[in-house]
Amino acid sequence: MQQMMNGAVLARYNFFEWRQVPVPRINDSEVLIKVGYAGICGSDQHIFTGEFHPRTKTPMIPGHEFAGTIVETGKKVKIYKPGDRVVVDPIIPCGTCAACELKHYPACTTLKLLGVDMNGGFAEYVAADERMLYKIGPEISDRHAALVEVLSIGFHAINRAGLKQGDTVAIFGSGRIGHCIAQAARTKTDNTIFMVDILDNRLDIARNAYDNIVTINSREIDPVDFIRDQTNGRGVDIAFEAVGHAHPVENRVHPVRGCIKSIRGAGLVCTLGLSDDPAPLNMKEFIWKEAKIIASRVSHGEFAETIRHMSAGYLKPDTLISAEYFAGRAQEAFEVLEKEPQNHLKILLKLS
Numbered sequence: 001m002q003q004m005m006n007g008a009v010l011a012r013y014n015f016f017e018w019r020q021v022p023v024p025r026i027n028d029s030e031v032l033i034k035v036g037y038a039g040i041c042g043s044d045q046h047i048f049t050g051e052f053h054p055r056t057k058t059p060m061i062p063g064h065e066f067a068g069t070i071v072e073t074g075k076k077v078k079i080y081k082p083g084d085r086v087v088v089d090p091i092i093p094c095g096t097c098a099a100c101e102l103k104h105y106p107a108c109t110t111l112k113l114l115g116v117d118m119n120g121g122f123a124e125y126v127a128a129d130e131r132m133l134y135k136i137g138p139e140i141s142d143r144h145a146a147l148v149e150v151l152s153i154g155f156h157a158i159n160r161a162g163l164k165q166g167d168t169v170a171i172f173g174s175g176r177i178g179h180c181i182a183q184a185a186r187t188k189t190d191n192t193i194f195m196v197d198i199l200d201n202r203l204d205i206a207r208n209a210y211d212n213i214v215t216i217n218s219r220e221i222d223p224v225d226f227i228r229d230q231t232n233g234r235g236v237d238i239a240f241e242a243v244g245h246a247h248p249v250e251n252r253v254h255p256v257r258g259c260i261k262s263i264r265g266a267g268l269v270c271t272l273g274l275s276d277d278p279a280p281l282n283m284k285e286f287i288w289k290e291a292k293i294i295a296s297r298v299s300h301g302e303f304a305e306t307i308r309h310m311s312a313g314y315l316k317p318d319t320l321i322s323a324e325y326f327a328g329r330a331q332e333a334f335e336v337l338e339k340e341p342q343n344h345l346k347i348l349l350k351l352s
């Protein structure tokens with residue numbers, strides 16, 4: 001007989017229904033996970049409103065940031081057993097495109113994600129291939145483990161940028177991703193991290209949570225002038241763009257150009273903010289510095305690094321959590337995020 005479970009089903013766009021659905025059946029290389037907590041990501045909000053159509057279609061169960069406990073394993077699963085607590089790296093590369101041939105999976109042209117391109121973790125149970133799993137120890141709660149995916153995006157960004165001890169850093173955008181970069185960067189360098197945003201509440205969170213952070217509200221102060229001033233005209237070693245749009249704040253340059261202007265000669269800009277708008281650059285500012293611009297998308301096996309730092313207590317997962325809802329109230333959680341995005345970093349859904 002088909003076993004049933006509860007799940008937050010996106011029945012149609014902008015409408016979640018908490019209802020009974022079949023428990024996923026696992027194949028030989030998969031495990032069945034009882035989900036503890038799941039995080040709501042910006043991508044989930046795009047799925048919710050239908051912006052990902054036709055990549056996503058309703059009805060579906062989103063959720064690609066989650067943690068839980070294995071309850072069943074497929075016949076060929078060797079390493080894991082029921083009772084193991086795990087997080088799931090949701091990335092499913094095609095394996096055959098040019099990027100995949102180079103094992104550069106985040107750049108896979110048809111990259112799929114568990115919870116985006118197939119049902120995910122906003123349900124009591126989810127199936128995942130054993131290759132996607134990372135074990136977590138008892139010192140990490142499911143609540144914190146649900147944040148390993150998003151924090152790994154921060155670790156991937158600092159790895160892409162080659163960030164090292166002693167580097168000074170500027171982070172444009174103090175949203176979820178900006179905070180994850182700050183937490184990852186803090187594990188590598190003790191030097192100043194400048195965080196730029198237009199929302200004081202987000203900057204306050206950063207200033208209270210991390211050591212040696214200088215916050216800049218770019219509505220009040222020109223971040224480029226301020227950073228140059230604070231670094232004696234030198235500029236920072238690395239600037240991260242995590243704003244996610246290319247509009248300039250009034251009387252300021254747009255974020256990517258602000259990053260270029262904030263770095264030292266031969267410095268590096270790492271961009272993460274996804275925007276459909278073109279971001280005009282002044283190539284002279286860029287070329288005179290012989291600067292590098294690189295991009296960072298999702299993560300690439302940084303889960304192990306994130307878990308190690310979380311186990312050691314070097315990360316501040318609670319800083320990212322602004323609210324927690326029982327998953328049966330997913331509709332309410334998503335409406336809150338739509339209505340007042342400025343008041344939230346990460347909202348967690350509790351599944352069990």
Ligand SMILES: [Zn+2]
Nearest residue numbers: 041042043065
């Ligand atoms: Zn995400």
Ligand SMILES: [Zn+2]
Nearest residue numbers: 094097100108
């Ligand atoms: Zn590929």
